[in-house]
Amino acid sequence: MFELLGVPPQALFGQLLLGLINGAFYAMLSLGLAVIFGMLNVINFAHGAQYMMGAFTAWMLLNFLGVNYWAALILAPLLVGLFGILLERLFLRHLYHLDHLYGLLLTFGLALIIEGVFRKFYGSSGQPYSIPEELTGGHNLGFMFLPNYRAWVVAFSLVVCLAVWYLIERTKLGSYLRAATENPTLVQAFGINVPRMVMLTYGFGVGLAALAGVMAAPIYQVSPLMGANLIIVVFAVVVIGGMGSILGSIVTGFGLGVVEGFTKVFYPEASNTVIFVIMAIVLVLRPAGLFGRAQ
């Protein structure tokens, strides 16, 4: 049996697969960020908090209303998306004509408040949420044990990512959206309600965060700070992919998941840092990101 850098190939395949699974979460989250930044020019720092709200909403639906995982997968993003729309109406829309920085500060503040409120009511230890009955157990692939739930995560998020990409890049609705970003006045002149479209887009981006949250609930700790730990990494993914690039965020999301997975084998201490190292290199060589267009 050959070995690569002292690691047997089975272990490498295992890590490759695990990297893709983690990458699925990065992709889902950075996709929402990319949609919001691409269409609204808002750097949504509340994304981590909204991801956490998705997980908590799933938990609440289960514990207070007896709604199972599958229904939560649809309901939680809708509910959190509505909450996002409320935020957009109340606060965010007043900031569109200002510098990016104001939107960033506002959403950052909102994230702190939301996380604080959840911490007040639910403490910091987190809440239990089980893997749905249909997806418990797993398969032995020979080189690793693959839990069924992880297989589901990677497949489902790929489908979601591709669907969003198709929606924005290939459909008429998507072309309206992209046009509204370029020149809102002109698009409005064609009789399209741009403010409403922007509002719904924000709600959609937030819904994507919540969807990732529901998917994370069975495997990560459902706690008020679960998003805060992840959001910085996801921002790095977005920067590497190119701010606002839909395809960029999907590809870099999965790609960086794999890079991180390998780092966990060869030099685990650096696994949290490796993404930022890559970010620094990318920023030096291609400041607009791998898939971004310089403006």
Next chain:
Amino acid sequence: MKSFVAGLSTALLLASAAQAQISDNVIKIGVMNDQSGLYANISGQGSVLAARMAAEEVGGKVLNMPIEIVFADHQNKPDVGSNIVRTWIDTDKVDVIADVPTSSVALAVQQIAREKKRIFLISGAASSDLTGKACSPYGFHWTYDTYMLANGTGNALVRAGGDSWFFLTADYAFGHALERDTGESVKASGGKILGAVRHPLNTSDFSSFLLQAQASKAKIIGLANAGGDTINSIKQAAEFGIVAGGQRLAGLLVFVTDVHSLGLKTAQGLVVSESFYWDLNDETRAWSKKFMERQKAMPTMVQAGVYSAVRHYLAAVKDAGTDDADKVAAKMRSSRINDMFSKNAEIRADGRVLRDAFLLQVKSPAESKGPWDYYKLLATIPASEAFRPLKDGGCSLVN
């Protein structure tokens, strides 16, 4: 005239000192801990309630002086904690400080309490340095410490057949210390360390590390991490079928509230060391029931420890007839602790409370009779073995 005034005031001072041995006519207990963050569930308001229950037990008064309980949130920051304690002592006339989880904050408070001569009842903090290099004549370490966690779990598990270990270690001082201490006690008891992997703090995905642990074929996977890291590793270990595959997880810093938040389905089989569990005997059950009615959660060992420490302090004030820190500390040391938390426990010269520790295993959902019925007792580690020998700590109070 001048000498007359001076004489008069001295006489007055002496008279007042002889009459009221309790400073400011109130015993003020300051419970400081994390009220909203990572450690709020293990200490927080539950510790405040525990102190209150101890005060209520003596009728809210000692030597006819009322007992008042104040609390504050140190946010796990040493600077915030130090400021609160200085204000408490200098302007609010707080007589005794209790709880203080997060070792860095507790070490800062230990220093201030020593300078200002105030008794410090430590329950939440883990560092064994509090009775080692940083020991104080006024500091009492009540509930547990890192040595107990490491030694208790390591030693007892090897004896129970878990003789090969692999560590998942949080990559910072606390994790390294826990891994080192546990590893030493595993080796001393005849076990082997097969390897370790260091993960960054606040990692959300442990699958890669868990697969490495699985591949090591170690019988025990020691979790030298804390808080969310521990919870995520346990949750994902269940997902990857690690416990089902015959390996056991040993949580080196897990509290009963963590088990509650994980759920038994996920946490079953986990082995932990604690110095208290509500369902140990009739006394602990009775006290915990009262606590549960008011707090809506069962007490953690930290909260039970706060109760025990405040109770022992108040008894010592009563016996000493004063709240003078030196006299009360001497009284606390010379009397044994007897309450629902500890039986006949003594306090060592370095401030370490010597009491039994328990090696507990999390029940399976089928074994549990209901909410909070989480542990079964695997072994009792006697006080004499649970803590670091007096001579090894490097405390300056020990000759």
